[in-house]
Amino acid sequence: MNAEVVLFYAFAVLALLSAGMVIASRSPINSALSLVATFFFLAGTYVLLLAHTIAVLQVLVYAGAIMVLFLFVIMLLNLTETEGERAKVTFGRVAGALAAVSLFALLALVVMGVKGAPTAMATAELARFGTLAALGQTLYTEWLLPFEAVSLLLLVAIVGAVVVAKARI
Amino acid sequence: MSRTVFILVSIFLVIPALLAGVMMGAYALGGWLDGVWFPGAHRLTNILVLMLVFVMVLASLLTLAERKWSALMQNRIGPNRADLFGRPVPAGIGHFIADALKMLTKEDFRPAKANTFLYNLGPLLAFAPVFALFAVVPAGPTLEVFGKTVDMVVATPDFGLLFIFAIASLAVYGTSLAGWSSNNKFALLGGVRAASQMISYEVALGLSLVGLMMAFSTVQLPAFVGEALGTGQFRYLWGNDAAMGLRPGFDVGLPAWGIFLQPVAFVLFFAAAFAETKRAPFDMPEGESEIIGYFVEYSGMKFGMFMLSEFMEIVILSGVMVVLFFGGYHLPIGEEWLRGTELMRSYPLLLGAVLGMVFWLKVLTLCYLQLVVRWTFPRFRYDQVQKLGWKMLLPVGLVNVFVTGALVLWDPSLRLLALSGLLVIAVVLALTMAAPGEAPAEAHGEGHGHAHGDTTALPPSHAHATGHAQVHALNAHTAVPQKLETPERTPVAASH
Amino acid sequence: MEPSPLAPYLPLAVALLLAGVLAVAVMLLASVLGPRRPSAVKSLAFEAGNEPVGSARQRFAVKFYVVALLFIVFDVEAVFLYPWAVNFQQLGWFGYAEMAVFAATLVVGLIYVWKKGALEWEH
Numbered sequence: 208m209n210a211e212v213v214l215f216y217a218f219a220v221l222a223l224l225s226a227g228m229v230i231a232s233r234s235p236i237n238s239a240l241s242l243v244a245t246f247f248f249l250a251g252t253y254v255l256l257l258a259h260t261i262a263v264l265q266v267l268v269y270a271g272a273i274m275v276l277f278l279f280v281i282m283l284l285n286l287t288e289t290e291g292e293r294a295k296v297t298f299g300r301v302a303g304a305l306a307a308v309s310l311f312a313l314l315a316l317v318v319m320g321v322k323g324a325p326t327a328m329a330t331a332e333l334a335r336f337g338t339l340a341a342l343g344q345t346l347y348t349e350w351l352l353p354f355e356a357v358s359l360l361l362l363v364a365i366v367g368a369v370v371v372a373k374a375r376i
Numbered sequence: 377m378s379r380t381v382f383i384l385v386s387i388f389l390v391i392p393a394l395l396a397g398v399m400m401g402a403y404a405l406g407g408w409l410d411g412v413w414f415p416g417a418h419r420l421t422n423i424l425v426l427m428l429v430f431v432m433v434l435a436s437l438l439t440l441a442e443r444k445w446s447a448l449m450q451n452r453i454g455p456n457r458a459d460l461f462g463r464p465v466p467a468g469i470g471h472f473i474a475d476a477l478k479m480l481t482k483e484d485f486r487p488a489k490a491n492t493f494l495y496n497l498g499p500l501l502a503f504a505p506v507f508a509l510f511a512v513v514p515a516g517p518t519l520e521v522f523g524k525t526v527d528m529v530v531a532t533p534d535f536g537l538l539f540i541f542a543i544a545s546l547a548v549y550g551t552s553l554a555g556w557s558s559n560n561k562f563a564l565l566g567g568v569r570a571a572s573q574m575i576s577y578e579v580a581l582g583l584s585l586v587g588l589m590m591a592f593s594t595v596q597l598p599a600f601v602g603e604a605l606g607t608g609q610f611r612y613l614w615g616n617d618a619a620m621g622l623r624p625g626f627d628v629g630l631p632a633w634g635i636f637l638q639p640v641a642f643v644l645f646f647a648a649a650f651a652e653t654k655r656a657p658f659d660m661p662e663g664e665s666e667i668i669g670y671f672v673e674y675s676g677m678k679f680g681m682f683m684l685s686e687f688m689e690i691v692i693l694s695g696v697m698v699v700l701f702f703g704g705y706h707l708p709i710g711e712e713w714l715r716g717t718e719l720m721r722s723y724p725l726l727l728g729a730v731l732g733m734v735f736w737l738k739v740l741t742l743c744y745l746q747l748v749v750r751w752t753f754p755r756f757r758y759d760q761v762q763k764l765g766w767k768m769l770l771p772v773g774l775v776n777v778f779v780t781g782a783l784v785l786w787d788p789s790l791r792l793l794a795l796s797g798l799l800v801i802a803v804v805l806a807l808t809m810a811a812p813g814e815a816p817a818e819a820h821g822e823g824h825g826h827a828h829g830d831t832t833a834l835p836p837s838h839a840h841a842t843g844h845a846q847v848h849a850l851n852a853h854t855a856v857p858q859k860l861e862t863p864e865r866t867p868v869a870a871s872h
Numbered sequence: 873m874e875p876s877p878l879a880p881y882l883p884l885a886v887a888l889l890l891a892g893v894l895a896v897a898v899m900l901l902a903s904v905l906g907p908r909r910p911s912a913v914k915s916l917a918f919e920a921g922n923e924p925v926g927s928a929r930q931r932f933a934v935k936f937y938v939v940a941l942l943f944i945v946f947d948v949e950a951v952f953l954y955p956w957a958v959n960f961q962q963l964g965w966f967g968y969a970e971m972a973v974f975a976a977t978l979v980v981g982l983i984y985v986w987k988k989g990a991l992e993w994e995h
Contacts, residue, residue, distance in 0.1 A: 211878065236494065236556075243549070254881055263535040263542050264951055271545025272947045275575060276940040278549070282556045283568065283932040333877045338534045339595055343955030347967055355970070357952070358977035361945045365981035368941035369988050372934045419883040423890060484906040488915035499899065504891040511887040531884035538954060539884070560917040564930065572936050575943040582950035589957035672918055677902030681895065759993030762939070766991045770946065770982070774975060777953065781960065781968050788961060 215255050222248035235281045239274060246270045257337045382466065391740070392733050398429065399516060399732025400725050402528065407521030418526045423511075426530060430736070431510050431695075435687035438743060440472045442687075445747045482676030487558060490673065494557035499674065499681040502550025505543045506685040506692065512539050513695045514598045516705050516732040519724040528705075528732060529598060536596035537589070540696060541582050544652065547685070548574050551654075551661065554682070555670035566670035570654060570661030573761055577651040580769035584644035587780035588634050588700055591790055597696075600634070601704030605712060609633050609703040613794045627712040630794070634701035637793050639800045640776050642701050644769050649696075650749065651765065653689040657753035658761060694742035698735060702742075705735035938990050949978050 225248060228241035246269045253262035335341050346354055402425040406418030440455065444467065447454025458470030486495060516528030533539055548571050555567015589595055592608060602608020613636070615629015635642050651658040662669035671682045698704060707714065711731075714720055720727045756764070783793040917924040956963070956971050963970070985991060 211876070240497075240549075255878065257877060259534050259881070260538075260955070263533075263538045267538060267542035267545060268944075268948060268951055271542055271548070271578075272575070272944045275545075275548050275552075275571065276937070276944060278552060279571065279936060279940045282552065283936060285929045285931055336877075339538070339955050340958050343959040344962075347956060347959060347963055347970060351970065354952070355973060355977075357948075358974040361948060362977050362981045364945050365942065365978075365985060368938050368945075369985055369990050372938045372990070373988070416879070420886070423883065423887055427887065427890070480902050481905045481907075482902075484903040484908055485910070485914070487917055488910075488912075489917060496899065500892075500895045503898075504895040507894060508888050508891040511884055530887050532880055533884055534880075558917070559927070559929070560919065561924070561930070562919060568932055568936060572939050576939055579943060579946040579950060582947070583953070586950070586953045586957045589954065590960040593958055593961050595954060595958060668918075676906050677898060680902075681898065762991065762993050766942070767986070774979065777957075778968075778972065778975070781971075784961065785965060785968060 211255055215252065218248045218251040218255065222252065236278070239277045239281055242277070243270050243274045246274070257333065259337050260339045260342050261337070386467075392737060395736040396729040396733040398425070399528070399736070400729035402426075402732070403516070403519060403521050403526055403725050403728040406526040406528075407524045410524035410526065411522055415524065418524070419530060422528060422530050426513075426515055426528070427507065427510050430515070431507075431688055431691050432684075434691045434739075434743070435684055436472055436476065437469075438687045438690055438747075439475065439683065440468060441743075442747055442750070443471070444468060445744075446751045449748075449751050476680075479677045479680040484678070485675040487560065487673045489559040491557040491559070494553050495673075496678075498550050498554030498557060499678045500550070501553060502547060503681040503685045505546040505550075506688050508543055509540055509688075509692045510695060512536055512597050513692070513699055514601055514704060515695070515735050516728050518603055519728050521724060521728070526728075527598075528728070532596060532598055534596065536594070536599075537585060538595055541578070544581075545578055547652075550682075550685075551670050554674065558670075558673035560673050562667045563670050563672045565667050566661045566663075566672070569758065570670050573654070573658065573661060573765075574652055576762060576765040577648040577769070580644055580765060580773050581648040581652065583770065583773035583777065584641045584648060585700065586773075586777045587638050587641045590777075590781055590784050591637055591793060597699050597704075601699055601706065610706050610711070613789075613791055615709075625713065626710055628709045631703055631706070631708050632790060632794070633703045633708075636797050636801075637790060638701070638776070638780065639797050639804070640772065641780075642697075644773050644776065645700075646697065647764070648769055649693045650746070651761070653686055653693065653746075655686065655690075655746070655750045657749075657756050659755055660758050660761060663755065690743055690746050691739065694739040694746065697742055698738040702738050705731040707731070707734055935990070935993065942985060942990075945981070946978070949975070 222245050225241045225244040229238045229245065232238050232241060246265055250262040250265045250270075253259070253265060402421065405421045405425070409417045409421050444454045446452075455468040455471040458468065458474040459465065460470050460473070486492065511530040512533065514527070514529035514532075518525060518527040520526075551570040551574070552567045555563045555565075555570065558564075588600070592600055594600060594608075598608075600608050602610030605611065609632050611632050612627070612629030613632050615631075616627055630636065654661050662671075671679050674682065714730070715727065720730075779796075780793065783796055784790065786792055952974065953971070956967060960967060
C-alpha cells in the first residue's frame with residue numbers, strides 16, 4: 208500500500224464522517240460547517256485524482272462562496288436547534304426519495320460499468336492532465352455551447368435573487 | 377538629530393543586512409538539508425524560514441510599527457516604555473515582546489451566553505487560512521547551493537494564484553462565526569458587515585488579476601516573476617538586454633513589471649485586497665469608536681489571533697503585490713549584469729542573499745504604504761463600501777479584462793499594453809498634480825484646533841474643502857497639540 | 873523511481889497542516905498560561921457598559937442575502953475567466969468573442985440588478 212492509497216482512504220473516511228455529521232448534528236450551523244469540511248476532504252480526493260484545478264475550484268466556489276451563503280441564511284434567519292417534528296409521508300417526499308434512489312442507482316451503474324484501471328498515461332501527459340491550461344483548452348473549444356449556456360443560468364440566478372427579495376429592497 | 381541618524385542607519389544598513397543575512401542562511405540551510413536528506417527537502421526549511429520567520433515576525437513587528445507610525449503621523453512619540461531587563465530598547469521594540477507575553481498570560485475569557493465550540497473556532501478559522509497563504513509566494517531565485525537546486529518557495533502548485541483566492545475566501549468563516557457565536561449585538565453587526573464586505577470585494581479581487589493572467593498566460597506565481605531571463609517579468613519591454621542584441625555590459629531598460637502593464641489592475645487589486653484586510657478606510661466591521669467589531673468578546677490570545685492575522689494579511693498582500701506587479705525578487709535594472717559578474721557566479725549564495733533582500737525590501741515598502749493608507753483616510757460609510765465594490769471595482773475590472781485582452785492580442789510583445797499602462801499612469805499623475813489645491817487651505821496646520829463645524833461662516837477658500845476640513849479638525853482635537861521634545865521614559869524596573 | 877505527479881502538492885499539504893496545528897497550539901498555550909476567574913458581571917455580553925437587552929440572535933436585512941447571491945454568481949463568472957485567461961493567447965480573437973458573449977450576458981444581469989436598486993444601501 209503506497210502513500211497515495213493511504214491518503215485516499217484517509218480523505219474518503221473523513222469525507223464520509225463529516226458528511227454524516229451534516230445529517231446527524233442538531234444545530235444547523237454545525238451541519239453547515241461539517242459540509243464545509245466535507246468539501247475540503249473531497250478537494251483532497253480530487254488532488255489525488257490529479258484533478259488539481261477542480262480541487263481548488265471546489266474550495267473556492269463551494270467552501271468559499273456557496274457555504275458562506277448557507278451560513279448567512281442560517282445565522283441571519285436565526286435558525287436555532289429545533290426538535291424535528293415527526294416527518295409526514297407526503298407525495299413530494301415519496302417522489303424525492305424515489306428520485307434520490309434512482310440517481311444513486313444510476314451512479315452505481317455508471318461506476319460499475321468502468322472496466323479495470325484507467326489506461327496508464329505517459330509522464331508528460333500526466334503533467335498536463337488536470338491543469339488549468341488543459342481544462343481551459345477543452346472547455347473553450349469542445350464545450351463551447353454548455354459554457355455559453357452557463358451564462359444564461361447565471362443570469363437567471365441574478366434575476367431570481369432580485370425577484371425573491373424584491374419587496375424589501 | 378540622533379533619532380534621525382538612528383532611523384536612517386536602520387533603514388539603509390541594518391534592515392537590508394539583516395534580510396540578506398537571513399535569506400543567505402535560508403539558502404544554505406536548504407542546500408544542506410537537501411544533501412543530508414532527500415532532494416526537495418529544502419521546501420521544509422522554506423516553510424520554516426518564509427512562513428514562520430519572515431511572515432510571522434514581520435507581522436508581529438508590524439503591530440509595533442503601526443503604533444509607532446501612527447504616533448509619528450499624529451505628532452506623538454508612541455510606545456517607548458517597555459524596557460528589557462531595565463535597559464531601554466530602541467524603537468520601542470520591547471513592546472512587541474511585552475505584547476506577546478501579555479496576550480498569552482491574559483485571562484482566557486468566555487462570555488456566558490456564547491456558543492463554546494463556535495466561539496473557539498472563530499479565531500482558528502481567522503488565523504489558519506491566512507497563515508497558509510504565503511505558501512505559494514516565491515521569495516528568491518532558484519540557485520545551485522552545495523550542488524543542490526534550491527528554490528525559495530514553499531509550493532508551486534499548478535493553480536498558484538487560485539490557491540490564494542480559495543484559501544483567503546475561507547477567512548470569512550472566522551469573522552462571521554466570531555460575530556455570531558459571541559451572542560453580542562455589536563459582535564453580530566461587525567460579523568455581518570465583515571462577511572458582507574469580504575465577499576463583495578472577493579469578486580473584484582479575482583477579476584482584477586485576470587488581465588495579468590492573460591498577459592503572462594499563467595496563474596503560477598513563479599511564472600509571473602520569471603525564473604529565466606526573458607520570461608515573466610524578468611525582461612525588458614524596452615532596453616538593452618542580451619535578448620535584444622544590443623550593447624553588452626550594464627543592462628538598462630523598462631522592465632515588464634505588472635505595474636507598467638496593468639496599473640488599473642493594481643489599483644483595483646490593492647483596493648479590493650485592502651477591503652479584505654478590513655483596515656481603515658474599510659474598517660466598518662471593526663469601527664473601534666462605535667461597534668468595536670466582531671471580536672468584541674474576545675480577550676487575550678484569541679483576540680491576538682484576529683489581530684495577528686490582520687497583520688499577516690498585510691505582509692502577504694505586500695508579497696503577492698510584489699510578485700505580481702513589482703517584479704518579485706528581480707532588480708529593476710542591472711540584474712543581468714549582476715548575475716554575470718565573477719563574484720556572483722562563484723558564490724550563488726550571495727546572489728540569493730541580494731535578490732532575497734530585494735524581495736523583502738519591496739515587501740517592506742508596500743507594508744509601509746499600507747500603514748500610510750490606513751492612517752491617512754477616514755472610514756467609509758457602509759453604503760459607500762458596497763457602492764465602491766459593486767458599482768466601481770466590478771465594472772472597471774470587467775472593462776479592464778476586455779481592454780487588456782484586445783491589446784494583448786494586438787501586440788503579443790506586450791509593448792502596446794505597456795504604452796496604455798504608462799499612459800494611464802501619466803494621466804493619473806497629471807490629474808493628481810492638477811487637482812485643486814485643497815492642501816494650501818489646510819496649510820496653517822499646526823495649531824488648527826478651531827472647529828470647522830459652521831460652514832457658512834467659513835471664507836470661500838474653505839468652503840469647497842469643508843468635508844476635508846472637518847476631518848482635520850477632528851484629528852487636531854484628538855492629537856497631542858505640541859510635540860514633546862524631551863523623550864519621556866519611565867523606568868519599569870526598579871534597578872533603572 | 874519516477875517522482876509522483878502529486879509531489880508538488882506535498883509541501884502545500886504540510887503548510888496547511890502546520891497552519892492548523894499552529895493555530896490550535898497557540899490557543900491551547902494561551903488557555904494553559906492564562907488564569908480563569910469568571911464572574912457573573914464579567915461574562916455578560918459587553919455592550920458599551922449597558923446591560924444587554926434581549927438576545928443578539930436577530931434577523932437581518934434581506935440585502936445581505938442578495939449581496940451573497942450576487943457574489944456567488946460573479947465569483948462563478950470569475951472562475952470561468954481564469955482558465956480562459958491562461959489559454960487566452962492560443963484561443964485568440966475567437967476566444968475573445970466567446971468570453972465577450974459570456975460576460976455580456978452577465979453584464980445584462982448586473983445592469984438589471986443596478987436598475988432594480990438592489991445595490992443601493994441608503995434609503
